[in-house]
Amino acid sequence: MTTKKVVFDTDPGIDDAMALLYLNACENINLLAITTILGNADIAQCTRNALILRDMFDIKVPVYRGAACHINGSEPEDYPDFVHGADGLGDVGLPEFEGDIEPENATTALIELSKKHAGELTLLAVGRLTNVALAVQQDPEFAGRLKEIIIMGGSAEHPGNVTPWAEANIIGDPEAAEVVFQTGTPLTMVGLDVTTQTRMSHEFLEPITRGLPFGDFILAINRTYADYHVRSENRHDFPVHDSSAIAFTTRPDLFGRVRGQLSCTLEGKERGRTVLVEDPSGPHEVCMEVDSEKMLEDYAASIRRFYHA
Ligand code: RIB
Ligand code: CA
Numbered sequence: 001m002t003t004k005k006v007v008f009d010t011d012p013g014i015d016d017a018m019a020l021l022y023l024n025a026c027e028n029i030n031l032l033a034i035t036t037i038l039g040n041a042d043i044a045q046c047t048r049n050a051l052i053l054r055d056m057f058d059i060k061v062p063v064y065r066g067a068a069c070h071i072n073g074s075e076p077e078d079y080p081d082f083v084h085g086a087d088g089l090g091d092v093g094l095p096e097f098e099g100d101i102e103p104e105n106a107t108t109a110l111i112e113l114s115k116k117h118a119g120e121l122t123l124l125a126v127g128r129l130t131n132v133a134l135a136v137q138q139d140p141e142f143a144g145r146l147k148e149i150i151i152m153g154g155s156a157e158h159p160g161n162v163t164p165w166a167e168a169n170i171i172g173d174p175e176a177a178e179v180v181f182q183t184g185t186p187l188t189m190v191g192l193d194v195t196t197q198t199r200m201s202h203e204f205l206e207p208i209t210r211g212l213p214f215g216d217f218i219l220a221i222n223r224t225y226a227d228y229h230v231r232s233e234n235r236h237d238f239p240v241h242d243s244s245a246i247a248f249t250t251r252p253d254l255f256g257r258v259r260g261q262l263s264c265t266l267e268g269k270e271r272g273r274t275v276l277v278e279d280p281s282g283p284h285e286v287c288m289e290v291d292s293e294k295m296l297e298d299y300a301a302s303i304r305r306f307y308h309a
Contacts, residue, residue, distance in 0.1 A: 001028050004122045004249060005147075007113055009066070009106070010242070011039030011127030012049035014084050014225045018200075019126055019152075019242035020050075021218070022299055024059050025306035026250040031059065032121075033113060035106035037066040039127040039172055041079050041088030046127075047101060049088050055097040056214045063099075066106035066131040070173040080168070083228045090224030092217065110135040114145040121145070124249055126152040126242040128169050133176035136183055143183035152245035153177070154274030155192035156258070156286045163272065167192050170264060171272030177264040181284070188285045189262060189274065190245040194255065198244060198292040201237035202226065208303045240295075247295045248287060254298070256289030 006029050010016045023031060034054065036047040047065045054063055069075045085091035102109065110131060114121055123146055125132055132149065135142045153169035154177070160166040170177045180187070205222055209215035222238075229238040248255050260282040265273040276286050 003028050003030050005030050005032055005117050005120050006122045006124050006249065007033045007035060007110065009035045009037060009123065009125040009127060009131055010050065011037045011041070011046045012053060013040035013046070013088055013127070013242070014090055014221045015240070015242040016040065016126055017049070017053050017089060017221060018218075019246045020053050020059070021057060022243050022246045022302060023124075023249075024057050025302040026246065027302075028250055031061050032117070033061050033109060034063045035066050035109060035131055036063065037106070037127040037131050038068060038076065039169065040084045041086075043068040045088050049094075051099055051101065052089070052094055052097045055099050056095065056217070062102045062109070064102050064104060064106040064109040067134060070128070071130055071133050071137070071176045071179065076172070083225070085224055090221035092220035092224060095217070106131045107134040107138060111139045111142055114142050118145045120147055122147055122249065123149045124245060125149065126169070126245050128172035129153070129176040129180045130173045133173070133179035136179050143185040146185050149180065149185055149187040150190065150245055150249055151187065152190050152195065152242050154189050154262070156189075156274065156276045156288065158192040158196060160272070161192060163269070165265070165270045166272030167274070170274055174264045174266050174272045177274070178266060181262045181264060184283045186283055187262070188248060188257070188287065190248045190255075190287045191274065194287040194290040195241040195244040196239045197290050198240040198295055199237040200240050200296070204296065204300070208300045212307055243299060244290065244295070247290075247298060251295070251298055254291045254295050255287045257285040258288050259285050262286070
């Protein structure tokens with residue numbers, strides 16, 4: 001089994017928490033670092049949440065704080081507290097935690113890690129692409145040293161989840177997405193086309209988290225997430241966004257893909273749209289199909305094997 005060296009760029013976030021839980025349990029992934037980005041809450045809260053989750057899941061990797069604003073200098077007008085709660089993790093009460101952030105910022109860390117693991121690093125980004133774009137802008141060699149980028153974000157055919165065209169991570173910082181797409185680094189987009197095909201529920205999570213020290217916390221934050229989907233979709237189960245990108249990283253065989261060149265629309269009402277021009281020799285792949293049953297089986301098996309051992 002080949003092991004992938006991974007840096008996880010994240011904006012925790014309830015589904016980011018579920019993704020980190022899974023990522024830490026994957027047998028073929030060597031997690032090297034966590035970098036944070038604003039998104040589901042501001043950068044201070046997302047970073048605090050990353051530290052809480054690292055301590056809770058007993059993950060021994062450094063956490064680096066990322067950008068507090070977008071690459072054009074703008075700041076978010078608001079955060080999606082109606083989905084993730086004001087604290088980004090469901091407003092269920094955050095536990096005390098141990099451990100601190102590293103002194104370097106996320107961009108510096110990404111550049112340094114790309115040098116240390118040149119040609120070997122998988123950059124797995126499940127939030128806005130601001131940190132990645134900043135690294136590209138600060139070091140012209142950065143993108144070329146990465147093995148690949150895997151993102152949760154965007155959509156080729158599925159309607160957006162913020163506007164009819166745009167997905168949250170991409171419309172959060174479209175200029176950053178365009179900078180990343182234009183590097184030509186191999187990139188796989190795990191977007192709404194597949195993340196909406198797989199759904200989790202309390203009934204799925206309860207048996208796999210029962211007895212774990214953080215089991216009640218996981219169920220509580222997902223209750224907040226499920227409540228939002230009851231209000232917005234009248235469904236008790238919910239889409240699996242960020243964990244789908246983890247699933248692609250560990251089990252790419254579960255996904256059907258189309259190859260081409262991605263770009264991001266920056267102007268007009270379609271701002272934040274990801275556009276794929278199909279091309280068999282293009283640098284990008286877009287996931288269009290997923291074996292959801294097998295993906296959920298892998299999620300459950302990984303949690304059982306790693307945390308219940
Ligand atoms: O559109 C879903 C994405 O937006 C996920 O990454 C979620 O965590 C939010 O950031
Ligand atoms: Ca996220």
